[in-house]
Amino acid sequence: MPSALLNVMVNAAKKASVKIRRDFNELENLQVSVKGPGDFVTSADIRTQKIIIDELTKAKPDWSFFAEEKQNSNANNSKNRFIIDPIDGTTNFLHGNPNFAISIAAEVENRLEAGIIYSPVYDELFFAERGKGAFFNDRRLRVAQRKKLSESIVVTGIPHLGRGNKDQFIKEMEEIIPEVSGIRRSGSAALDLAWVAAGRYDAYWETGLSLWDIAAGIIIIREAGGVVTGIDGSEKDLYNGNVIAGNDKIHENLLKKIKNIYLQDN
């Protein structure tokens, strides 16, 4: 049985999604307008976050928020907080690509307690609570059980204009390309983590993320039996936004390939 806390988080995401789906349909028209969809997307992001925070506040008025569009509101209470990305995959959303999601995590006394990732267009809900397992809609989630990189599909984030370390990424790719059965780039870190938890991808790595991109995904992967750490293998590096995830064996193998490159450059 999902807890009251989890239900509140799911309801907030579902309520916000009604508006997001309408905005997403509207974007199809904006793609061809002279002004383009840029400003519209920024305000959609802010509106979505407001709906989510308003809903969560009704149920948990004394919790604080750490969220992409407005950080540290109600910051005097640091014990319990929600970590929110209202639209993870904003560039996809902007381009009319449905691969984006709402990500909400609940942290109690510095420990992740629950996480949900909801994709409004696919209508897919991934969630987990500490010690209770991870779920996809009503089904229990397990990470994929492949043991060899050569059989694995790995997903990542690619640096681009104004973002990321291109040279480091190219070195990482040189290591990974000859080893794996496929590499993907989806454009939503939250969905990448959720899909690793669901066994749709075998592993994921990316550097330079923010906590709101990954907090819900971290608990969902762990409750699905997977391993997620920073790229140097530590928890601290993970909380700095550098992520590597998979089942224990694939995580270990990928970490061996990437860790040294990362440490040389950081």
Ligand code: IPD
């Ligand atoms: C981005 C997505 C993307 C990742 C970027 C993130 P946003 O979040 O998660 O997959 O590669 O680094 O910033 O900006 O779409 O919320």
Ligand code: CA
């Ligand atoms: Ca994000």
